[in-house]
Structures are given as structure tokens and as C-alpha cells.
Amino acid sequence: MFADNTLTPKEAVRLCALGTIARQPMLYSDLAGAVRHFISGVAGPQLELMGTSIELLRYEGLVEAVNGAGMEDDALLALTDTGRREFVALMGARVRPGSDLTKLIIALKMRFLPLLDPTGRRTLTESLAAGVETELARLIDLRGACTDDDEVALAAWLDNEIAILESRLGWLERFSANL
Numbered sequence: 223m224f225a226d227n228t229l230t231p232k233e234a235v236r237l238c239a240l241g242t243i244a245r246q247p248m249l250y251s252d253l254a255g256a257v258r259h260f261i262s263g264v265a266g267p268q269l270e271l272m273g274t275s276i277e278l279l280r281y282e283g284l285v286e287a288v289n290g291a292g293m294e295d296d297a298l299l300a301l302t303d304t305g306r307r308e309f310v311a312l313m314g315a316r317v318r319p320g321s322d323l324t325k326l327i328i329a330l331k332m333r334f335l336p337l338l339d340p341t342g343r344r345t346l347t348e349s350l351a352a353g354v355e356t357e358l359a360r361l362i363d364l365r366g367a368c369t370d371d372d373e374v375a376l377a378a379w380l381d382n383e384i385a386i387l388e389s390r391l392g393w394l395e396r397f398s399a400n401l
Contacts, residue, residue, distance in 0.1 A: 227315055228315060229315050233312055235261060236279070238261055239253060239279060240301065240305055240312065241313075242257060243300065244305075244306065245372070247299060247301075248299060250276060250293050251296050253276055259364075263367075266356075266357065266360060276293070276299075283304050288300050335347075347394055347401065348398060351391060351395060354390050357387055358391065362384060365380040
């Protein structure tokens with residue numbers, strides 16, 4: 223964890239994997255796919271988030287192969303008692319407020335937007351809108367995958383995030399039209 227007791231990117235992936243397998247034992251390949259789908263759906267494809275191996279969880283004693291050995295034979299994996307304690311500890315970690323570097327970068331671009339010529343301003347705002355559209359498409363895709371009754375809270379959070387992005391996209395389009 224970071225010094226302020228918030229999760230590192232590696233620990234966020236660990237929380238996703240442990241929480242996913244805490245619901246029910248899963249095949250190694252299914253767990254890896256579920257973690258990759260969820261993390262990419264929320265944060266987009268990021269190497270620092272995808273570099274963590276599910277196999278490492280087995281070596282650390284957080285999950286165990288119920289049948290087979292692990293990755294090499296696509297074993298069914300289950301959470302260990304140590305894994306359950308780690309999951310609970312990760313769930314209790316603080317959330318780092320305002321740590322999103324993207325917000326800073328966008329704020330800087332908007333601050334210095336008047337320094338660009340009209341074509342540059344339009345290009346920049348169109349680029350920002352395209353980024354929001356990409357993020358919106360990812361979240362809509364992830365929302366479509368929420369079918370379990372135990373994902374009601376996630377679905378509600380995604381609905382809120384989608385509404386925020388739709389609002390941001392509308393604002394960018396109106397702002398760009400007035401440049």
C-alpha cells in the first residue's frame with residue numbers, strides 16, 4: 223500500500239482477483255479473463271494494471287489449485303484462508319481522493335487552450351471528446367456484463383459513471399461548437 227494506506231495499482235488488481243474468486247472457485251483461465259475484462263472495462267488497458275500474474279497469488283498462498291497445478295493445466299482455483307484475510311484487508315484500504323492524473327492533464331489543457339489557434343482548439347476539444355467516447359463505450363460494455371443479482375451495487379455505480387461521462391461529452395461538444 224501507499225504510505226496513506228491506499229491501494230497501489232498492483233493491489234487493485236489483487237483485490238479484483240481475490241474478490242472475483244471469493245464468489246466461487248474458478249478455472250485459472252476464467253479468472254485471468256474476468257480480471258482483465260473488469261480492469262480494462264473500468265480503467266482501460268494499462269500495462270501497470272495488467273502486468274500482475276494470477277499465478278503469483280498461488281505462490282503467495284492466497285489461492286490454491288483445487289485440482290491440478292495452476293496455470294499450466296488451467297486448474298480450478300479457490301481462495302485460501304490467507305487469501306480471504308488479504309481480501310478483507312484490501313477492502314478496508316482507504317480510497318485516494320483526487321489522485322487521477324488525467325484530471326490534472328485535462329485541466330492543464332483547458333487552462334492553456336486559449337494559447338492555441340482556432341484549429342488547434344477544435345482539434346484538442348475533439349480529441350478530448352473522443353477520449354470520453356472511448357471511456358463511455360468501455361463502461362457501457364462493462365455495464366452490459368452486469369447480470370448477477372450480486373452485482374447490483376456495481377451496476378448502480380456504472381450507471382452513475384455513464385451519466386457523468388454522457389454529461390461531460392455533451393459539455394465538450396457544446397463547448398467545441400462555440401470555439
